[in-house]
Amino acid sequence: MRYPEQAEPSSAGPSSAGLDHAGPSNGHHVNGNGVQKLTNGKQAVARVSLPGSHLYDDSDVDREEFVRLVIQSLRDVGYHGSAATLEAESGYAMESQQVADFRRYILEARWSKAENALQRLGVEDREGLWDARFLISQQKYLELLEAQRTTDALQVLRNELAPLDVDPEQLHILSSLMMCSQPEDLRQRAGWDGATGKSRHILLDNLHRYIPPSVMVPPRRFSALLHQANEYQRQQCVYHNIPTSGSSAFSLFADHECDKTGFPRVTTTILEVHTDQVWVLDWSRDGNLLASASNDKSVIIWGIGPETEMPIREWEKRLVLKHPYPVISLAWSLDNSILLTGSETHIKMWNTKTGICIRTLDEHSEPVTAFVWLPDNSGFLSAGMDFKIVLWNTDGQRQETWATLPVRITQMVITPDSTRLVAIGLVAPSPVDARPDGDAPPTGTNMSTPPPKEQHRLLVYDMDSRRNESCMVFEGELTSLSISENSQYALLNRSPDDIQLLDLNLGRLVRKYTGHRQTKHIIRSCFGGFESNFVVSGSEDGNVYVWHRDTGVLLEMLDGHGEGSVNCVAWNPSNERMFASCSDDRTIRIWEAPPDMMLEEYPLQKGKGKASGSRT
Incomplete structure (x- = not known):
């Protein structure tokens, strides 16, 4: 806004923290x-x-x-x-001076003047004005309670807050705070840091939502615009795979673009010990160990050597865990001390230092397809084609049937924020009701009536209540499920030739990734890289495919595996520049960013990975 020709303007002072320096x-x-x-x-x-x-x-x-x-x-x-x-x-x-006065009234707790000034700041929406008045009166009420002026606080509750059509539950919560005997208890229960803390500044920030931005500029607006520009550049940088803070933060002097040479697209190690198709891979939580499961009835634990001056780190075969049947599922404990393996209906618990089988569990009646360890490390869940999820403690003692789902479960994951369990599977005739809520079937339901052909479902359950939140139905086999680090996206492999990105919060399809081949085999894809920026998958044509998650651009088609399918890919959880793939060709390949000594030998102009050698 422009000054009046002879008017005296407001003095300079902090814009987001109030006019503490006014004068x-x-x-x-x-x-x-x-x-x-x-x-x-x-x-x-x-x-x-x-x-x-x-x-x-x-x-x-x-x-x-x-x-x-x-x-x-x-x-x-x-x-x-x-x-x-x-x-x-x-x-x-x-x-304007009116805005400066309003800021000062809030920061000095001059509530009546603040309310009067609010009406002169262009808040035209009646509901918005009431919401803003509620926020001011709520701050006034809390400060009176903190000062132990209970009678005055009660007057504010009755005469200022209650007439504003406040939600009854919210009003009840506020009134219950009057029972707090000490200011410390009040601040803790209200999630509020008191009159001498930052609460008045937070109030000002919240009031910005109701005042036109041209009148009262939102706090740190220039910084917000720069952040948006940086975020846009990051999304457009399809090879972005580095943190955006610290020494590698964005520069304001140039547009951001990551160098392709830092992307993992070269095979640095080939692991060749398995004697049959390798089906599943799983990294330890620290990324130093890799477990591989095979049709040869074994699981091998591989160890990566320490970082040295050499550009390629050594790998070694640590343990070979023998099973009576082929192994189709794996999961490391949170401390990496136990490895769970699923072989037909059996669950085995292995000591990962000694290779000794701690216990064999035989609760499931059909093949065990998935495990997840609980975030509090109190135990784990197992799931199988027998429709049920079983809860176990860390010693392998069965606790209960956690849930009975209306699908033959093929995979399940707990979201990284620990709030939801997501599972996929095939609907089939079963002894339980094939409905997402899992309640008793309605009277007259014919349980023998088969579902539609090849109907698969994705089910989302609340971890605390164990109630079903949502259900999505698919035609075509779902073979793989991964969840992004921010717990927002689910990645699904769906046969034929389809990988889908779903927004779990909105319950809708966001994007599809195409180019790979999948018609009859189980292919397991995953997220990878910094902030789950990439989608990587195997394929029945023997290649590994990598896409940029947000744009769907196919970045790399990496060859090197022999005949047959690349069955599983797994990105290292502690190294954004390393992932592994396994194949019907009986090998495991470790993919990394090309070391400097390899750039001249393998320039990779076409994005094709080249093997640099092998370790066994």
């Missing part, structure tokens, strides 16, 4: 000659008049908005004198 020291005024004179004794600043209203002739950026944001940013970082000088030279004030 005449950085004030200025306009004299009759159009010269802004600073009142702190500094040299007068002449006001600059520029043609037009845009920042540049070929720009759509409004000059006044830009300058006001610069003034706000200068104040935020402490350059109060520079902010005042810019206001004087440009003739633009970051905000």
Whole structure:
């Protein structure tokens, strides 16, 4: 906003923290000659008049908005004198005196004046005005309780908060705070840090939602715009695989783009010990051990050597765990001390240091297809084609049947935020009701009626209540399930030739990834890289495919495996530049970013991975 020609503007001060520095020291005024004179004794600043209203002739950026944001940013970082000088030279004030007064009233707990000022700040929506008044009265109520002025607080509750059509449950919660005998108890129960904390500044930030941004500039707005620009650049950088903070943070001086040479697309090690098809891979939690399961009735635990001056780290076969049947499922405990394996209906618990089988569990009546360890390390869940999920403690003692699902479970995952269990499987005739809620079937239900042909489902359960939250139905076999690090996305392999990205929060399809081949085999894909930026999958054509998650662009088609399917890929959980793949060709390949010594020998112009050698 532009100053009135003879008006005295507000003084400089922090924009997001309130006008703590308000006062005449950085004030200025306009004299009759159009010269802004600073009142702190500094040299007068002449006001600059520029043609037009845009920042540049070929720009759509409004000059006044830009300058006001610069003034706000200068104040935020402490350059109060520079902010005042810019206001004087440009003739633009970051905000009006009314806004400055409103900020001061909030920070000084002058609640009546704050409410009166609020109505003069352009809040036109009646509901918005009521919401803003509620926030102010709520702060007033809490501060009175903190000061142990219970009678005054009760008057605010009855006469100011209750008439605002507050949700009864919310009003009940506020009234219950009157039972707090000590201020510490009040602050803890209310999730509020008190009058002397940051609560008034937080209140100001929340009030921004109801005041037009042109009147009261949102806090740290320039920083928010820069963050949005950086986030856009990150999303457009299809090979992005590095943290965006610290020494590798984005620069403001150039657009961001990651070098392709840092992407894992070279086979640095081939592990050749299995005597039959390798089906499943699973990394230990620290990324130093890799377990592989095979049709040869064994699981091998591989160890990666320590980092050395050599560009390629050594691998070794640590343990071979023998089974009576082929192994189809694996899971490491949270401390990596136990490995669970599923072989037909048997569950085996292995000591990963000695290779001794601790216990064999025989609860399931059909093949065991999935395990997940509980986030609190109190035990694990097992699931199988017999429709049920069983809860075990860490010693392998059965606790209960955690749930009975309406599908033959093929895979399940607990989301990284520990709030939901996601499972996939095939609907088939069973002794239980084939409905997502798992309740008793309605009277007259014919349990022998088969479901539609090849109907598969994705089911989401709340971990605390164990109730079903959602169900999605698919045609075509679901063979793989992965969850992104932020717990928002689920990745599904669906035959034929389809990998889908689902938003679990919205319950809808976000994107599809194509190019690989899957018609008859179980293919297990996964997320990978920094912030789960990549989707990687095997294929029946013997190649490994890598896509950029957010754009769906196919980045790499990595060859090297022999005939047959690449059955499983697994990204190292502690190394964003390493993943493993296993194949019908009986081998496991470790893929890494090409070491410097290999770049000249294998330039990889076409994105094809080349084997550098093997370790056995």
